[in-house]
Amino acid sequence: MSSETQQILTTDGIPLSVSLKKAERKNKIKAFLLVVPLLLFLIITYILPIGDMFMRSIDDKMVTNMLPKTFTAMEKWDGKEMPPEEVFAGFYSDFKILVQNKEHGKLAQRLNKEKNGFNSIIKKLFRQVQRNKIDEGRSIKEQIMKVHKRWRDVEYWQAIKRTAPPYTTAKYLKGMDMYYGPDGNIMQVDEDRRIHRILWLRTLEIAFFVTLFSFLMGYPIAHLLATLPMKYSNLLMICVLLPFWTSLLVRTASWMILLQQQGIVNDFFVMIGLVADDNRPEMMYNKVGTYVAMTQILLPFMVLPLYSVMKTISPSLMRAGKSLGGTPFVAFWKIYFPLTIPGIGAGCLLVFILAIGYYITPALVGGASGTLISNQIAYHMKTTLDWSFASAMGLMLLTGVLVVYWVYNKLVGVDNIKLG
Amino acid sequence: MSKNQEFVKFDKVDKSYDGKVLVVKDLNLDIAEGEFITMLGPSGSGKTTCLMMLAGFETPTNGEIYLDANPISNIPPHKRGIGMVFQNYALFPHMTVYENLAFPLKVRKISKDDIDKKVDKALSMVSLSGFENRMPAQLSGGQQQRVAVARALVFDPTVVLMDEPLGALDKNLRESMQYEIKHIHENIGVTVVYVTHDQSEALTMSNRIAVFNDGKVQQLSSPDKLYEEPVNSFVAEFIGENNTFGGEIIDLSNGTCKVKLSHGEIFANPISVKSKGDRTTVSIRPERALINPENKMDNNHAGTIEEVIYHGDHTRVRLNLLGNSEFILKVPNSSKNLDIKLGNKINIGWNSQDARALDPK
Numbered sequence: 001m002s003s004e005t006q007q008i009l010t011t012d013g014i015p016l017s018v019s020l021k022k023a024e025r026k027n028k029i030k031a032f033l034l035v036v037p038l039l040l041f042l043i044i045t046y047i048l049p050i051g052d053m054f055m056r057s058i059d060d061k062m063v064t065n066m067l068p069k070t071f072t073a074m075e076k077w078d079g080k081e082m083p084p085e086e087v088f089a090g091f092y093s094d095f096k097i098l099v100q101n102k103e104h105g106k107l108a109q110r111l112n113k114e115k116n117g118f119n120s121i122i123k124k125l126f127r128q129v130q131r132n133k134i135d136e137g138r139s140i141k142e143q144i145m146k147v148h149k150r151w152r153d154v155e156y157w158q159a160i161k162r163t164a165p166p167y168t169t170a171k172y173l174k175g176m177d178m179y180y181g182p183d184g185n186i187m188q189v190d191e192d193r194r195i196h197r198i199l200w201l202r203t204l205e206i207a208f209f210v211t212l213f214s215f216l217m218g219y220p221i222a223h224l225l226a227t228l229p230m231k232y233s234n235l236l237m238i239c240v241l242l243p244f245w246t247s248l249l250v251r252t253a254s255w256m257i258l259l260q261q262q263g264i265v266n267d268f269f270v271m272i273g274l275v276a277d278d279n280r281p282e283m284m285y286n287k288v289g290t291y292v293a294m295t296q297i298l299l300p301f302m303v304l305p306l307y308s309v310m311k312t313i314s315p316s317l318m319r320a321g322k323s324l325g326g327t328p329f330v331a332f333w334k335i336y337f338p339l340t341i342p343g344i345g346a347g348c349l350l351v352f353i354l355a356i357g358y359y360i361t362p363a364l365v366g367g368a369s370g371t372l373i374s375n376q377i378a379y380h381m382k383t384t385l386d387w388s389f390a391s392a393m394g395l396m397l398l399t400g401v402l403v404v405y406w407v408y409n410k411l412v413g414v415d416n417i418k419l420g
Numbered sequence: 421m422s423k424n425q426e427f428v429k430f431d432k433v434d435k436s437y438d439g440k441v442l443v444v445k446d447l448n449l450d451i452a453e454g455e456f457i458t459m460l461g462p463s464g465s466g467k468t469t470c471l472m473m474l475a476g477f478e479t480p481t482n483g484e485i486y487l488d489a490n491p492i493s494n495i496p497p498h499k500r501g502i503g504m505v506f507q508n509y510a511l512f513p514h515m516t517v518y519e520n521l522a523f524p525l526k527v528r529k530i531s532k533d534d535i536d537k538k539v540d541k542a543l544s545m546v547s548l549s550g551f552e553n554r555m556p557a558q559l560s561g562g563q564q565q566r567v568a569v570a571r572a573l574v575f576d577p578t579v580v581l582m583d584e585p586l587g588a589l590d591k592n593l594r595e596s597m598q599y600e601i602k603h604i605h606e607n608i609g610v611t612v613v614y615v616t617h618d619q620s621e622a623l624t625m626s627n628r629i630a631v632f633n634d635g636k637v638q639q640l641s642s643p644d645k646l647y648e649e650p651v652n653s654f655v656a657e658f659i660g661e662n663n664t665f666g667g668e669i670i671d672l673s674n675g676t677c678k679v680k681l682s683h684g685e686i687f688a689n690p691i692s693v694k695s696k697g698d699r700t701t702v703s704i705r706p707e708r709a710l711i712n713p714e715n716k717m718d719n720n721h722a723g724t725i726e727e728v729i730y731h732g733d734h735t736r737v738r739l740n741l742l743g744n745s746e747f748i749l750k751v752p753n754s755s756k757n758l759d760i761k762l763g764n765k766i767n768i769g770w771n772s773q774d775a776r777a778l779d780p781k
Contacts, residue, residue: 319510320504327498
């Protein structure tokens, strides 16, 4: 036998693989054309915005573009002593253009974020430049240093130098309550001002417990759904799905009616004598409200994957377990439960990921102690207009979700997920 | 040691699911220790319900079931110590073959060494040694079936229930599994209660067969008696092939009776007829009727051949005889092939002892 593998030819002498490709090409093109709209849709509505968000979150080109000559001159400066005359000259000519274009305000705002105190000294310099008080014939360094004592402080020049790179990760650090110190080190925000870390932890905590509660409540419901006779299980299924079909806002609002201090649940507690009328517990505008409302709203996402998995488990398996001598608990724990793990995985992943980015419900019933990171993102989008910070936090959230997904894949395996 | 003849005893058991219809009616059934008993019947006849009551998954609506003289209605399934083979095997899909077999032993807190020994023994019994680490999904239907049998036997139960265990296998495999299960039973002497709707399976395997219909045991006897001596027309019809004549008793004496049919008269063996004028269905097995009998037979009639079907080892002949156009004959192909041609008239004879006059249909 010859060692080389013989190429298989079709009857007309063309290699088989070539013929096959030719025959399949038309179908492949057709199949591709069919998915093109979806692909475009995904790119336009998903990939591009995320890319844009990412660029926005690291973008720091504003100062770079405003002070080109300053930064060119600063390249030779060691950053320890006061900068040399060229830096001042470059800064002055950049600043003059900003004054002409009335853009010095933006610069002041941006630099003030880098180091407090820039606002007033830039205003002061602006007035000097406007009144043509700076003599370009003499040393500009001397003149600027005279405008305000802070211009003589090397720390302010260091702060300007730090804004030179067109990209920055400062927003991400800020999202984790950290910042770049004067010498470029990463520093922690003072303990009493670390609000984002609290929000992240709270978001994880609430997502975790909402997932846990949904699981504890959803598992028996799904089991009932899968084992009841059709007549009853259909009715129960409608009960599970009915809230699903109701507007999210309506459901959240109805929880507000139920949970408020003069609300129905409290009235009921008072009626059965569980709490005193003048000592009604607060169940809204705190974590309790967030837990209750989010669990109820996300429950179907747990029940449905569980149900679809349980439906495929033959009842004879439990019977076999019992007939072989397992107590009902052993039969459940050793046989039924392991077989539902794909559904548990899918349900928990779904609920956790939805909960981690939940917005409306915590915003309405969460109050101060029940708001999540998504509410903070919305706040920066709508109120402070710090879009780059909002983008950075959004991307951190997305990364968190991807990490959860990755860990899940390592632990359970995504192939084992069963959504329906 | 004499065997307990009432090892399993159904005592006046009734079962209803909806409170309107009785699925099992006044069932009395004794099963001897070490016996292979088959519950045979059409679907909906109550046989599986009986099995489920014995296993403990259904409770009798009335009456009591005894296992070795102990009433078991209040004992939950896992304490009954009854092995069961399910229709779709019910192997645990997330466990290996070894883990499946070890499950009943583990819950009984048997030591690891003993578990290994018992699993080994059970697997070699069903000739599956070396398959310990396979998952059920990696096995063929027949292999899964063997694992299910091994699992039901591995913890040495006193009774094993089998609920149509061979239903999902193809014909050849089913037949070889029938022999295999029969041999396992003979070797270890466990009491087997087997449910099937396949009569040839029941005839091949069982010591005794209980024919179920309409929630009742129609007849309980050994396979040969069941076939040769059915006590009513349902059993005659359900087990094997059967030629029937409907008619009226016009004479009853000396252990034979004369039955008047729509066309002619025949002699028959009165089984469930009491007196003249009773309506009856006369049942004759196809192989009991002969063509041109040499010996004198007390029934002799001429019929017309309407259909001839070649079956390899024998030929089936459909005749029109005494107004019954569905009369079947089985002619062995080794015999001199007489005059079997479509449209021929031939002479058919049978003994009145083999024509059983049963209850009317």
